[in-house]
Amino acid sequence: MQTENTFLKVENLSKSFNLDAPPVFEGINFEIEKGEFVCIIGHSGCGKTTILNVLAGLEDATGGYAYMTGREIKGPSLDRGVVFQGHALMPWMTTLQNVAFAVKSKFPDWSKEKIEEHSRKYLAMVGLVNAENKKPSELSGGMKQRVGIARAFAIEPKMLLLDEPFGALDALTRGVIQDELLKICSETQQTVFMITHDVDEAVLLADKIMLMSNGPNARIAEIVINTLPKNRKRASLHHDPMYYPMRNHLVDFLVNRSKDLQAKGSNGGLEGYQPILVCPGLQTPVTQ
């Protein structure tokens, strides 16, 4: 495999919080190409957020390495934007200041006007121009989340990491922001790594869906290629002939098959396990 060409590469990653206990996940290997939208699904406790934190550089893995554009990820960087589950805005700053703070960190030599103009552009993108002088406590949950997304986009990161960004939102707002995210990502050809619990969300947004088995000893069990056409719309998604094979495959995994690997993994039966590559609804599974 050529490391130079792959955008993000994870090698044999593992993490254990307590050395006596079995590792939360181990033997995680995957690659992400530039411009890809990757979703990761798994039951809670399988270490999805930990993987994301390792990719963000906020946490250290116990074993294995993560490389972005050929360089090892050590510590947080402005090349990677993170949107957290609970917005994580600074409550003493206004919306505009929150975004401008990130912009100033990325482009320290810009003038004040340029920073504000740049920040406003991204606030307008998420539809929050009228709220630029409000504090986060005066905003609704969906608006806060949108500020978080604007802040992540404003630093023009090479990769965007989303940790269940819509988890705390109601279904309606979630749909609206999903559409916005889809629009922004297709415009900017952004590489995205996203955690979600919502199967429909994954089918709508992702090009590639990674399924994780249950933790401890979690692995990436399958990598599912989204077989639905590229320009997916929320309104017409469920009419696509590929939608149900896709969705059924994902739900089947979560309900029935996610426990299978765990039993094998705990007695070391998964040495050198490689995830299966699947295209639901197209042909029989292809083993990598």
Add this chain to the structure above:
Amino acid sequence: MRKAFLVILPAAAPTILTGMRISMGIAWLVIVAAEMLVGGTGIGYFLWNEWNNLAISSVIFAIVMIGFVGMLLDTAFAKLQKAVSYAD
């Protein structure tokens, strides 16, 4: 430096001022008591002196003043605390 003044200080300011407010109360109490013992200066010394002079009205006045100054200091800190606190 930017991180210290724009992130850490604003985040910690409310708790810093809470600590200052509480310790200011204790400090005022201890200062007055110490002045009574050591003598020489201050309202504590004045109080003790007037007590020995049997000037009860001055003693009462000193007690009221101690309370009043304490209250004033506390209100000032409360205002300051309100100015730096933020809603989550």
